[in-house]
Amino acid sequence: MRLTTLRLQNFRNHAESFFEFGNNANLILGENGQGKTNILEAISYLCLTKSFYASSDAVVLRLGTEFFEQEGTFVSESGNENKVRVAYDKQQTQKAYFINKKSVEPFSTVIGKFPVVICSPEHNPITSGGPEERRRFADFVISQASSVYLKSLMEYRRVIKQRNKILLDARIGNMNPSGLLESWDEQLLQHGATLTHRRKLFVDGFKNILHSSYHELVGSEEEPQIEYSPFAESFSSEDDCRRLLKTLLVQNRKEELRVGSTLIGPHRDEFVFTVNGLDLRKYGSQGQHKTFLVGLKLGEFFYLKNLCNETPLLLLDDIFSELDERRSKRLLDFVGTISQTFITSTSVKWFEPFVEFNHTNRKFFIKNGSVVPEEEVIVA
Amino acid sequence: MYTAESIEQLVEEFSSLPGIGRKSAHRLAMHILKLPKPDVVKIAEALVNVKERINYCNICWNFTEENPCRICSNHNRNRSLICVVEDPNDVIAIEKTHEYKGLYHVLGDALSPLDGIGPEDLKIKELLHRIEGSVQEIILAMNASIEGEATTIYLSRLLKPLGMKITRLARGIPVGSDLEFTDEATLARALQSRTEV
Ligand SMILES: Nc1ncnc2c1ncn2[C@@H]1O[C@H](COP(=O)(O)OP(=O)(O)O)[C@@H](O)[C@H]1O
Ligand SMILES: [Mg+2]
Ligand SMILES: [Zn+2]
Numbered sequence: 001m002r003l004t005t006l007r008l009q010n011f012r013n014h015a016e017s018f019f020e021f022g023n024n025a026n027l028i029l030g031e032n033g034q035g036k037t038n039i040l041e042a043i044s045y046l047c048l049t050k051s052f053y054a055s056s057d058a059v060v061l062r063l064g065t066e067f068f069e070q071e072g073t074f075v076s077e078s079g080n081e082n083k084v085r086v087a088y089d090k091q092q093t094q095k096a097y098f099i100n101k102k103s104v105e106p107f108s109t110v111i112g113k114f115p116v117v118i119c120s121p122e123h124n125p126i127t128s129g130g131p132e133e134r135r136r137f138a139d140f141v142i143s144q145a146s147s148v149y150l151k152s153l154m155e156y157r158r159v160i161k162q163r164n165k166i167l168l169d170a171r172i173g174n175m176n177p178s179g180l181l182e183s184w185d186e187q188l189l190q191h192g193a194t195l196t197h198r199r200k201l202f203v204d205g206f207k208n209i210l211h212s213s214y215h216e217l218v219g220s221e222e223e224p225q226i227e228y229s230p231f232a233e234s235f236s237s238e239d240d241c242r243r244l245l246k247t248l249l250v251q252n253r254k255e256e257l258r259v260g261s262t263l264i265g266p267h268r269d270e271f272v273f274t275v276n277g278l279d280l281r282k283y284g285s286q287g288q289h290k291t292f293l294v295g296l297k298l299g300e301f302f303y304l305k306n307l308c309n310e311t312p313l314l315l316l317d318d319i320f321s322e323l324d325e326r327r328s329k330r331l332l333d334f335v336g337t338i339s340q341t342f343i344t345s346t347s348v349k350w351f352e353p354f355v356e357f358n359h360t361n362r363k364f365f366i367k368n369g370s371v372v373p374e375e376e377v378i379v380a
Numbered sequence: 381m382y383t384a385e386s387i388e389q390l391v392e393e394f395s396s397l398p399g400i401g402r403k404s405a406h407r408l409a410m411h412i413l414k415l416p417k418p419d420v421v422k423i424a425e426a427l428v429n430v431k432e433r434i435n436y437c438n439i440c441w442n443f444t445e446e447n448p449c450r451i452c453s454n455h456n457r458n459r460s461l462i463c464v465v466e467d468p469n470d471v472i473a474i475e476k477t478h479e480y481k482g483l484y485h486v487l488g489d490a491l492s493p494l495d496g497i498g499p500e501d502l503k504i505k506e507l508l509h510r511i512e513g514s515v516q517e518i519i520l521a522m523n524a525s526i527e528g529e530a531t532t533i534y535l536s537r538l539l540k541p542l543g544m545k546i547t548r549l550a551r552g553i554p555v556g557s558d559l560e561f562t563d564e565a566t567l568a569r570a571l572q573s574r575t576e577v
Contacts, residue, residue: 091403109563146564147563147564147565148564148565148568151564151565155526158526159526161494162492162493162494162526162527162530163493165493165494166493169493179534179537180491180493180498180499180534182533182537183491183530183531183533183534183537184530184533186529186530186533187526187529187530187533
């Protein structure tokens, strides 16, 4: 899949910008704070209905304006054209998402239609942050490839919230909620087992993909690994997983009542990342963290490419400033050829020696929220 | 602020209704102003009428103008069969099929701790009270939400020991819809609950 055009209006610091992208690499160049990442964020709106990091639609609305809009043209591998438009109006509380002028709802049905992989400094917590960051990463990747997983995840989260409310009320009111609790356990078990089983399958397949993506960047001197550690050591099937979950749930009932929240289930899972057998979170260098993150993101790319019918877009935000020259070169060598890629950078020097600019590889110079001629931008 | 106090008051009343913001409230008020007087009286009367005439049926807790309601007092209906639903709209939906000849029981809502709705907020005691006697089957027809599901499970655990048959609606592909246009989650659930032929 390719994004051939993009139009932004009143989005962040862009009053009105228009792009015709190349089929391979698209370099977005400019000094800090000029509006490069904002362009990737707009692409995120088209693919995922939302920003990959902003907390609300209101914050991306250009200061002092009343509405924003992004419009893009996606061309699928089979040549089908889809015009996507996102519109937000300050007066309305909800934004609207259109595919070929038809409003689409709920937004969750868009996930996976226009697959995208984004790697930005905003994602650093995946390797350095708490377990919830890694769960979110895994959930996001699996959800893009499976709407059944996404549905199960949304229902599971709501079940946990409902169930926690019962536990909390019971703790405060000092009463026994059994009977009520059991009414929610069935769904906890059903979705809990589905999610756990699918996460396990995901990691089993993802290990190899991560391996080869990582090696694309660093050669074979470093061995990356990803281990899934759910509530149970091992289980043979979804049914088996459900049985184990049930046993643990019963065993932990007293403790849950004491604490006032649900203690067992995939909302507590951990994914452990290691390099050469050492826990990345505890022992990894900054360079290893960055390389691992790019490895994960490339892994995500190949995972989605295999499972979706379309090749995802690849958005790389400020990656090249943080990798060493050898790793940057290796990355550049292949990203533009595996998919349509959008790369932001403050410096063109990484790219000039390796990228030949023509109609498939394009450069855009950004200054103060506008696309400007090259001469107006000083890029080292 | 509007210069005329009565317009301001009308806008205020409209915007207190669910789903109506000040903008729409203003639009509605302007519309009312433009209507001929008899039309406005008709609307006002309809509002007062529902409040005066509509009650809950003391047996099934559906809306009704008579007590007990027409369904509960209809002796051609099968009194050994009760279909339990969340709200009166569900009764309307099932009645439209013309296929169901039993009675109903309207719970009023579904269990939702987050919204502060527990079993005591639903007409469950009233249901238990009704079924002492000749009821042979209870159909649980909750919405396909996690709250509806929890309510189904709660009720089935409560009712099973009483000995009558407890059933629930099947989940599957909507009639007349193409497989290829059915959403994946519905399709997956239908696959899970497939039946032998
Ligand atoms: N809602 C907004 N309205 C106007 N300007 C904004 C808004 N949000 C961010 N900006 C501006 O956008 C710029 C940052 O853009 P960004 O794309 O992150 O820069 P970079 O080129 O470094 O990637 C800053 O100058 C910031 O003030
Ligand atoms: Mg940036
Ligand atoms: Zn009745």
